[in-house]
Amino acid sequence: MEPIDKAIDLSSLTVANSFSTEEKTYKCAVCQDRGIVMVSPDTCAICQCQEQRKLERLMKSSQITPAFRAKTFANFTLQNRPQTIINMFRCAKDYADSFADIQQLENNWLVFLGEVGSGKTHLSMAVANALLAKPVPVLYFPHVEGIKELLKYFQQKSEANIHDRVDKMKNAEVLIWDDLFKGREKPTDWVLELVFEVINYRYLNLLPTIINSERIDYQLLEIDKAIGSRILERGKGHTVIIEGQACNFRLQ
């Protein structure tokens, strides 16, 4: 008699356990994570939660940090800012709002050049977050950290890692290159080659690219004419240059 009692106890325990864990782990109460819902006895539809899941996957693959995820147009301060900054804001907003049309153009890049602390990164992130919400996939590449990582792979001779990273940068639907050529020193030939490989590929394939840099137009050309001229050409129509205290503004 004893073994039967034990068996009954065990099975009831298992049922109770599996029931409570399942209840706790549902991300979506509507479809219970099946991704589909029955709309009539013989028709089903994709659950609303799937849009959200897609968005979450896009956010994750964009490599945008949580701090930058919070940068939006709404929390960019326009009060008491020079006209050039207001123009940069409008340029960014127009790019995000009209992205579907701009994407089709040859000159479909967004370029912010000049003064440190003027909000170039904030507005680049605001565009990125607005595109992600559409949803358009984006890839974020912070120059200093990104180059450091690639250089580490280079020193480790992990060609596969470099290839994988560079390939993602070349083919991203939208690439955001933050702080291109940051630093006082002239970039090494290795860095220039890498930047050219990505920029040239995106230039030739008309892939939307968002670039911000402390180096202004002639400085980019001085560093590398091939890289600089490609950026300036694709950015025509959506380039803002913020210079010195005078804050010269140019929107071609």
Ligand SMILES: [Zn+2]
């Ligand atoms: Zn669902």
